[in-house]
Amino acid sequence: MVLNLYQPAQRHLVQFNAGKCIREGNLVKPDLRKGMIYMDQGEDQLMHFYWKERNSSEPEDNLIIFPDEAELVHVPECTTGRVIVLKFKTSSERWFYWMQHKKDDEDEELIKRVNTLIDNPSSAMDDGAMDIDPQNIEMELMQRLMGSASDGSLTEESLMELFSQARGHASRGQEEATETDDNTTTATVAPSVTDTVTTVADVTAQTPEKSQEAAVSTADTPKQSEQGASSAVSAEQYQQLQSILDSMQQQQQGRSSVQLNDVLNTQVLSALLDDPAVCSSLYPHLPDQTEHTPAQLRQVVLSPQFQQALHGFTSALQSGQLGPLIQQFGLDASSGLSPEAFLRGIEHKVRENQQNASSNKDEDHMDES
Amino acid sequence: MAEAGNWCLIESDPGVFTELISGMGVHGVQMEEVWSLDSESMERLKPVYGLIFLFKWQQGHSATAEPTQPDGGNDHIFFAQQVIHNACATQAILSILLNRPDIDLGPELSNFKEFTADFSPDMKGLAISNSDLIRSVHNSFARSDPFVNEMHDPNAGKDEDVYHFIAYLPIHGALYELDGLSQGPVNLGPCDEDHWTDQANEAIQQRMARYGDTELHFSLMALTRDRLDTYQEQLDEIDALMLSLPDDAPERRQFNSNRMEIEHHMQLEQEKRSRWHRENTLRKHNFIPMIYQLLHTLAEKKQLDPLITEAVDKGKKRNAAKQ
Numbered sequence: 001m002v003l004n005l006y007q008p009a010q011r012h013l014v015q016f017n018a019g020k021c022i023r024e025g026n027l028v029k030p031d032l033r034k035g036m037i038y039m040d041q042g043e044d045q046l047m048h049f050y051w052k053e054r055n056s057s058e059p060e061d062n063l064i065i066f067p068d069e070a071e072l073v074h075v076p077e078c079t080t081g082r083v084i085v086l087k088f089k090t091s092s093e094r095w096f097y098w099m100q101h102k103k104d105d106e107d108e109e110l111i112k113r114v115n116t117l118i119d120n121p122s123s124a125m126d127d128g129a130m131d132i133d134p135q136n137i138e139m140e141l142m143q144r145l146m147g148s149a150s151d152g153s154l155t156e157e158s159l160m161e162l163f164s165q166a167r168g169h170a171s172r173g174q175e176e177a178t179e180t181d182d183n184t185t186t187a188t189v190a191p192s193v194t195d196t197v198t199t200v201a202d203v204t205a206q207t208p209e210k211s212q213e214a215a216v217s218t219a220d221t222p223k224q225s226e227q228g229a230s231s232a233v234s235a236e237q238y239q240q241l242q243s244i245l246d247s248m249q250q251q252q253q254g255r256s257s258v259q260l261n262d263v264l265n266t267q268v269l270s271a272l273l274d275d276p277a278v279c280s281s282l283y284p285h286l287p288d289q290t291e292h293t294p295a296q297l298r299q300v301v302l303s304p305q306f307q308q309a310l311h312g313f314t315s316a317l318q319s320g321q322l323g324p325l326i327q328q329f330g331l332d333a334s335s336g337l338s339p340e341a342f343l344r345g346i347e348h349k350v351r352e353n354q355q356n357a358s359s360n361k362d363e364d365h366m367d368e369s
Numbered sequence: 370m371a372e373a374g375n376w377c378l379i380e381s382d383p384g385v386f387t388e389l390i391s392g393m394g395v396h397g398v399q400m401e402e403v404w405s406l407d408s409e410s411m412e413r414l415k416p417v418y419g420l421i422f423l424f425k426w427q428q429g430h431s432a433t434a435e436p437t438q439p440d441g442g443n444d445h446i447f448f449a450q451q452v453i454h455n456a457c458a459t460q461a462i463l464s465i466l467l468n469r470p471d472i473d474l475g476p477e478l479s480n481f482k483e484f485t486a487d488f489s490p491d492m493k494g495l496a497i498s499n500s501d502l503i504r505s506v507h508n509s510f511a512r513s514d515p516f517v518n519e520m521h522d523p524n525a526g527k528d529e530d531v532y533h534f535i536a537y538l539p540i541h542g543a544l545y546e547l548d549g550l551s552q553g554p555v556n557l558g559p560c561d562e563d564h565w566t567d568q569a570n571e572a573i574q575q576r577m578a579r580y581g582d583t584e585l586h587f588s589l590m591a592l593t594r595d596r597l598d599t600y601q602e603q604l605d606e607i608d609a610l611m612l613s614l615p616d617d618a619p620e621r622r623q624f625n626s627n628r629m630e631i632e633h634h635m636q637l638e639q640e641k642r643s644r645w646h647r648e649n650t651l652r653k654h655n656f657i658p659m660i661y662q663l664l665h666t667l668a669e670k671k672q673l674d675p676l677i678t679e680a681v682d683k684g685k686k687r688n689a690a691k692q
Contacts, residue, residue, distance in 0.1 A: 259683070310660065340681065343680075
């Protein structure tokens with residue numbers, strides 16, 4: 001993966017030091033391991049919330065969260081530590097964590113950032129890349145990068161070279177954060193747990209060697225003295241660069257390339273059309289001059305033109321730009337990010353509707369008793 | 370000058386092209402796929418206004434200019450340089466339509482022809498790419514949802530192959546080859562309206578020989594008069610002749626038999642047109658609501674999840690196979 005080669009660490013959409021909590025009945029106890037909460041968009045283009053041990057490469061917790069499905073909040077009842085909980089709105093799932101970063105002044109912002117990413121995954125594009133101030137990247141550098149990306153001559157090596165040159169001009173950010181993390185490895189944690197109250201460990205502050213910065217800070221950017229305004233690069237160009245990098249990354253990850261034609265294959269379609277109720281639901285979507293009969297429906301759905309429409313739609317979804325279009329179906333914009341996200345979005349919506357319908361029924365029954 | 374809009378890739382299908390042509394306001398013309406340029410086949414299609422030779426480069430061939438040099442002094446010919454790759458089919462069709470005074474172009478294309486008469490070839494090409502009418506009719510044959518098309522062409526960058534369309538037609542007594550990727554029209558020698566297709570046949574054979582071996586996929590199309598019009602004319606002719614005959618004349622038998630044959634051809638042609646029309650309707654239809662409804666139904670029946678898993682698997686296998 002391209003960005004993995006670049007030391008020190010991967011850049012996530014948000015990341016901060018945090019520990020897990022273990023629930024025992026009514027108690028929430030701290031897991032003392034040093035860990036990290038971070039969020040990324042997965043291969044499926046959906047938003048993932050992870051927790052992992054800091055020196056591990058694999059996450060222990062990996063949650064897919066759809067917009068508006070969950071919320072990260074501070075737990076005020078716990079007075080001895082900074083406890084946060086990821087609350088799911090559609091179920092009673094609760095995931096407790098505790099902040100491990102020394103200073104708490106960034107807590108609010110980090111929590112807010114997590115919630116923004118959950119509810120609005122497209123914000124990932126803008127803020128996630130802001131470690132590097134576009135103003136500081138040489139125009140020529142950008143054009144070289146984009147030029148070689150489009151003619152295919154961009155190799156991983158040349159990309160890394162150009163990228164590190166760009167980083168050389170950029171603001172302090174990730175590097176500082178990681179160094180800060182290393183500083184906290186010597187922190188001592190003094191747990192104070194009582195039986196009756198849910199508490200979490202206290203993080204003892206320790207004096208850092210240099211000033212602390214949270215993982216997602218954007219410090220003041222030293223401007224290149226020779227750079228005039230004319231050689232600054234627009235945010236738009238920077239975003240283009242970012243999406244080139246993202247797609248290279250995805251290609252290297254062997255993105256799953258789900259095809260809608262595989263889901264709506266001939267066998268599946270044929271079986272569906274045996275059901276008259278299904279046919280009725282489809283008649284409104286036939287072209288105008290087509291008769292509303294199962295035979296006609298079958299012809300349409302098995303035609304090469306329909307297959308082509310499936311291919312075209314799949315490709316369009318792979319471009320990741322169909323957010324606005326997808327919202328017309330009552331799905332969240334994040335379902336427009338990939339074919340797989342689209343399919344899962346539909347699955348999710350239907351499941352939710354079915355759960356709501358059955359819980360409403362239960363309520364009705366209760367009222368009647 | 371305003372920026373040229375997006376041109377989508379459309380299918381090279383005679384049904385698409387026929388409707389494209391009438392969509393631009395032209396009357397009495399159709400496209401026909403041909404398998405052979407021998408005299409007999411061409412005879413049946415008369416009058417043939419022009420031929421389009423379509424071939425598809427495979428990777429490895431360079432699309433450089435042909436060795437035959439174009440002539441100068443061709444101002445009376447409409448020749449446009451190809452500016453947009455996806456528009457190449459439409460451009461080849463236009464290069465025939467706009468060079469045939471015997472075709473009823475309709476008001477829009479007539480205006481276009483007049484407007485661009487004095488333009489240089491590259492300006493003519495630009496004028497085509499900037500024409501809202503031509504582009505919108507062209508794009509109407511692309512994939513289902515125009516909104517989707519605006520954002521993303523599913524074929525962009527996917528195919529390493531390049532399509533190339535070359536038009537052949539007689540202009541002012543000479544056979545011309547019009548290739549948008551060349552500098553200008555190429556005069557292939559004098560010809561007459563009745564036999565020019567034989568000469569074109571030769572020229573095309575020579576071209577194919579130049580490309581040598583197997584890496585060439587090609588097809589041929591003929592721009593002809595609307596066959597239904599031709600058949601109707603033939604029927605009218607026979608009817609007129611029969612009017613003057615006495616009821617018991619022996620010639621009637623032959624005429625009736627001819628008549629039946631023509632009617633049969635007409636019926637086949639009608640059926641083909643219906644089929645083309647149906648296919649075009651499907652091409653232009655926005656299937657996204659139907660696709661969504663199908664997927665929604667699968668989810669309701671609790672069948673969607675396993676299908677997604679299977680599809681993810683298949684996708685991964687496909688990727689692995691590529692590497």
